[in-house]
Amino acid sequence: xxxxxxxxxxxxxxxxxxxxxxxxxxxxxxxxxxxxxxxxxxxxxxxxxxxxxxxxxxxxxxxxxxxxxxxxxxxxxxxxxxxxxxxxxxxxxxxxxxxxxxxxxxxxxxxxxxxxx
Amino acid sequence: xxxxxxxxxxxxxxxxxxxxxxxxxxxxxxxxxxxxxxxxxxxxxxxxxxxxxxxxxxxxxxxxxxxxxxxxxxxxxxxxxxxxxxxxxxxxxxxxxxxxxxxxxxxxxxxxx
Numbered sequence: 571x572x573x574x575x576x577x578x579x580x581x582x583x584x585x586x587x588x589x590x591x592x593x594x595x596x597x598x599x600x601x602x603x604x605x606x607x608x609x610x611x612x613x614x615x616x617x618x619x620x621x622x623x624x625x626x627x628x629x630x631x632x633x634x635x636x637x638x639x640x641x642x643x644x645x646x647x648x649x650x651x652x653x654x655x656x657x658x659x660x661x662x663x664x665x666x667x668x669x670x671x672x673x674x675x676x677x678x679x680x681x682x683x684x685x686x687x
Numbered sequence: 688x689x690x691x692x693x694x695x696x697x698x699x700x701x702x703x704x705x706x707x708x709x710x711x712x713x714x715x716x717x718x719x720x721x722x723x724x725x726x727x728x729x730x731x732x733x734x735x736x737x738x739x740x741x742x743x744x745x746x747x748x749x750x751x752x753x754x755x756x757x758x759x760x761x762x763x764x765x766x767x768x769x770x771x772x773x774x775x776x777x778x779x780x781x782x783x784x785x786x787x788x789x790x791x792x793x794x795x796x797x798x799x800x
Contacts, residue, residue, distance in 0.1 A: 574729075576729075586761070598688050605788060612793070613776060613794045613796075614791055614793045615730070615778065615780070615789075615791035616791075617788040617789070617790075620788060634731075634782070659731070661729050663729075674720075674732055674735055674743055675720075675732070675789055676773055677722075677730045677731075678731035679727075679728055679729045680728070680729050687764065
């Protein structure tokens with residue numbers, strides 16, 4: 571069975587500081603993908619960053635980077651230089667394989683991040 | 688490029704009533720998903736379509752939920768009869784092919800009284 575675990579229900583950080591949001595996963599697939607999404611209070615899910623299981627380098631997208639530790643099955647999101655607009659729910663998700671070669675995306679429970687001025 | 692469109696944004700019904708949600712994915716996106724997000728939880732996949740065929744509906748409560756994607760474009764999710772525990776945000780998402788990130792709509796928030 572595939573599972574995503576986010577153990578931090580809530581985190582807070584001072585503006586301009588860096589913060590790490592934890593994510594661990596469980597899968598028996600050899601090939602998989604890990605995603606992070608941001609969900610502001612308005613409700614839409616915004617894609618942030620993607621890491622493939624065979625990617626040797628950690629993914630980076632602007633102020634977002636993914637600390638991928640395959641042996642530990644962790645895919646933590648690092649946000650550098652936090653901004654007030656980063657306050658939101660953050661979800662870690664994993665691409666799992668369905669029969670027929672199709673993929674589905676399963677989500678963790680999320681971490682609520684509050685950025686303080 | 689237009690995003691994923693969903694309607695209605697908000698719906699309040701009484702238990703045992705029925706409700707339908709509509710989703711129009713991004714043009715050309717073959718894969719369409721319906722997720723249920725209960726307050727304080729992550730989204731849970733209800734059903735996944737590839738064009739107009741169902742590829743996964745293992746978590747869809749089929750005694751009360753139904754979904755269709757006629758002509759492989761827009762989709763409708765129906766709940767009949769609704770229960771209190773169906774109160775949630777129903778998110779529609781689409782993807783161009785079999786891999787890559789999902790693009791989400793703003794969701795339809797259902798309150799069942």
